[in-house]
Amino acid sequence: MAIKTNGFVKGCLPEELKKVLQSVAASWGDVMDDMETLQVIQLSGAMTNEVYQLNWPTKNGEVIRKVLVRVYGEGVDVFFNRDDEIRTFEFLSDHGQGPRLLGRFPDGRVEEFIHARTLRAGDLRDPEISALIAAKMREFHKLEIPGPKNVLLWERMRNWLSQANRLCSPQDAKEFGLDTLAEEIRMLEKQLSRDCQNVGFCHNDLQYGNIMMDEESRSITIIDYEYASYNPIAFDIANHFCEMAANYHSETPHVLDYSKYPGLEERQRFVYNYLSSAGNLPSDTEVEQLVHDVEKYSLANHLFWGLWGIISDYVNKIDFDYLEYARQRFHQYRLRKPALLGSSDMPCNGENYMCKGDTPIPITPNTIFL
Incomplete structure (x- = not known):
């Protein structure tokens, strides 16, 4: 299971993203040593980014964790300042608007999965x-x-x-x-x-x-x-x-x-x-x-x-x-x-x-x- 975008190789995730996912999993009491347990689902409709739902089982296997991974589109930084956008994202998240920011990697970020x-x-x-x-x-x-x-x-x-x-x-x-x-x-x-x-x-x-x-x-x-x-x-x-x-x-x-x-x-x-x-x-x-x-x-x-x-x-x-x-x-x-x-x-x-x-x-x- 893998994301294939922006040069990502099919069959494996970029190391930076793996570390973010492992950190998120650890904060929830999960262990993610085997990336093969990940289920990756590409979500349709994005016009500039590529968006994926990532699922993995908890340690006891009774719950499925879900996060959203957003991979930034190529060249879109000509439209806006990415740092400003992240600051806005974090502010809105802190004030109960939109998903929480769970982590960042060079080509994108990991967000809370909204059940809606x-x-x-x-x-x-x-x-x-x-x-x-x-x-x-x-x-x-x-x-x-x-x-x-x-x-x-x-x-x-x-x-x-x-x-x-x-x-x-x-x-x-x-x-x-x-x-x-x-x-x-x-x-x-x-x-x-x-x-x-x-x-x-x-x-x-x-x-x-x-x-x-x-x-x-x-x-x-x-x-x-x-x-x-x-x-x-x-x-x-x-x-x-x-x-x-x-x-x-x-x-x-x-x-x-x-x-x-x-x-x-x-x-x-x-x-x-x-x-x-x-x-x-x-x-x-x-x-x-x-x-x-x-x-x-x-x-x-x-x-x-x-x-x-x-x-x-x-x-x-x-x-x-x-x-x-x-x-x-x-x-x-x-x-x-x-x-x-x-x-x-x-x-x-x-x-x-x-x-x-x-x-x-x-x-x-x-x-x-x-």
């Missing part, structure tokens, strides 16, 4: 589960993480654009219009940033695979904090909505179906559940304003993950069509920008319309504005 199921794509549309996610997201946003509380979104996008320019072939750079993106990012920052916007500690990657639920208690656990940082909460909610178009366990995991993007009523319900989860009932104006802000921040999401897709195609060897994924994100950006950044684009009378001048225009996720 990872959500599936369709779960995000379940009203009950969606309400639980909304409440958990608000709780996450209220965390007081040590360190600067500055919005990281725009700086990170500029850094990723620099990385994309460095890595891209001339053909790809031309296709994606990389020479124009610095101005797009500057424009979005100017249009979307407001002094009164609500900034919190955001996950920034709240796709269904990063959400777990205990079936008995119905408690939600958010995992994988690689992209977490302080950002406008509207960006995080927009990211979650955009992820409803994805199914990373399909035969074409890179394909996004924007007909599944939540409609206005569903977005309003999520935002209402988010705002009311602390016990105070929000006004209609508060709900509408956050729904409006979220829609605008969906544009930043498309550029953010579009750049991620371009870079990933060059640095990550996981079987995923990153460039096609990027094309779809940039396409959605171009589709939605005219409607969302028009001269007067607040929602009209609470309906699923955007105002262009004095004219209300009905919108759908696939509407094209000329």
